[in-house]
Amino acid sequence: MGKKVTVVGAGFYGSTTVQRLAEYDIFETVVLTDIIDGKPAGIALDINQSRAIEGFETKVVGVSTDPATGAGYEAIEGSDVVVVTAGLPRKPGMSRMDLLEVNAKIVRQVAENIKKYAPNAVVIVVSNPVDEMTALAQLATQFPKNQVFGQAGVLDTARFTNFIAEELNVPVASVKALTLGSHGDTMVPVPSRCTVDGKPLSELLPAEKIEELVVRTRNGGAEVVALLKTGSAYYAPSAAAARMAKAVAEDSGVVLPVCAWVDGEYGISGVYLGVEAELGASGIKKIVEDKLTDSEIAGLKEAAEAVRAKQADVANL
Numbered sequence: 519m520g521k522k523v524t525v526v527g528a529g530f531y532g533s534t535t536v537q538r539l540a541e542y543d544i545f546e547t548v549v550l551t552d553i554i555d556g557k558p559a560g561i562a563l564d565i566n567q568s569r570a571i572e573g574f575e576t577k578v579v580g581v582s583t584d585p586a587t588g589a590g591y592e593a594i595e596g597s598d599v600v601v602v603t604a605g606l607p608r609k610p611g612m613s614r615m616d617l618l619e620v621n622a623k624i625v626r627q628v629a630e631n632i633k634k635y636a637p638n639a640v641v642i643v644v645s646n647p648v649d650e651m652t653a654l655a656q657l658a659t660q661f662p663k664n665q666v667f668g669q670a671g672v673l674d675t676a677r678f679t680n681f682i683a684e685e686l687n688v689p690v691a692s693v694k695a696l697t698l699g700s701h702g703d704t705m706v707p708v709p710s711r712c713t714v715d716g717k718p719l720s721e722l723l724p725a726e727k728i729e730e731l732v733v734r735t736r737n738g739g740a741e742v743v744a745l746l747k748t749g750s751a752y753y754a755p756s757a758a759a760a761r762m763a764k765a766v767a768e769d770s771g772v773v774l775p776v777c778a779w780v781d782g783e784y785g786i787s788g789v790y791l792g793v794e795a796e797l798g799a800s801g802i803k804k805i806v807e808d809k810l811t812d813s814e815i816a817g818l819k820e821a822a823e824a825v826r827a828k829q830a831d832v833a834n835l
Contacts, residue, residue: 521545524594527604528552530752538760543574591631597639599763605645607750614647622835629658640801643668648701653829663779664802670701671775671792672758677738681731698792699821706817707732765797783807786822
């Protein structure tokens with residue numbers, strides 16, 4: 519105990535992430551911030567009142583911040599991890615890219631306050647479009663690149679795993695899946711690394727069915743958005759963000775697919791991209807380069823170039 523984690527943004531994504539982090543019962547304090555007056559304090563009060571029922575001691579603190587002055591951000595001081603969920607969610611028909619400009623302003627301002635009040639924190643970015651917002655957060659904080667990374671692959675892999683398990687009517691625990699690349703159109707699901715009870719997925723499903731599941735995974739967020747009609751997914755995304763924060767807090771060394779700074783791996787350099795990485799107290803301990811097929815590496819390189827072009831744009835936002 520003694521650890522402190524902050525979640526910025528008290529929307530459905532942020533508040534659900536706070537609940538998951540608190541229920542792990544590994545942190546002394548979870549701080550929730552938002553620009554809406556009273557909202558984070560109300561959520562904190564509510565979650566704290568669940569402690570006796572769920573049996574956890576972690577204290578949740580809710581603080582409203584002033585976007586103009588940064589007042590309130592002093593509450594995040596000493597955080598080991600900061601999860602950034604701030605920004606607008608998608609509406610039906612919107613791509614993640616449609617959020618680029620509006621969320622860039624929000625994420626830049628959040629990042630500047632993290633730099634000021636929690637300079638040693640590992641920063642996990644989940645605001646969309648996540649590959650670009652991760653790059654922006656690193657630019658705005660000027661933190662070492664291993665200290666800032668984004669959430670994408672854990673969520674996309676979970677979606678892919680769920681679709682495979684449902685298609686084959688097997689427990690999700692028997693499925694091992696992986697997605698790399700960007701969180702969006704250039705997502706690279708990795709069928710060569712997908713197994714069910716140790717058997718290659720390609721032996722269990724025809725190629726066209728696998729491709730169908732890949733496309734559904736790529737559009738996984740949009741499918742939820744279209745059904746909800748207001749707001750976007752948050753149960754699976756918050757599970758992914760919380761699990762990543764836990765890995766950092768526990769210095770666990772677990773290997774997860776995340777949006778990390780790539781510098782030479784797979785022949786790709788100088789870009790934030792979805793790859794597998796070992797997570798620990800310093801953030802990204804190392805990128806894990808595993809065997810991929812030629813077409814999967816080609817997909818990864820294509821994703822890198824698509825993201826690189828957009829990441830260059832965010833420097834000016």
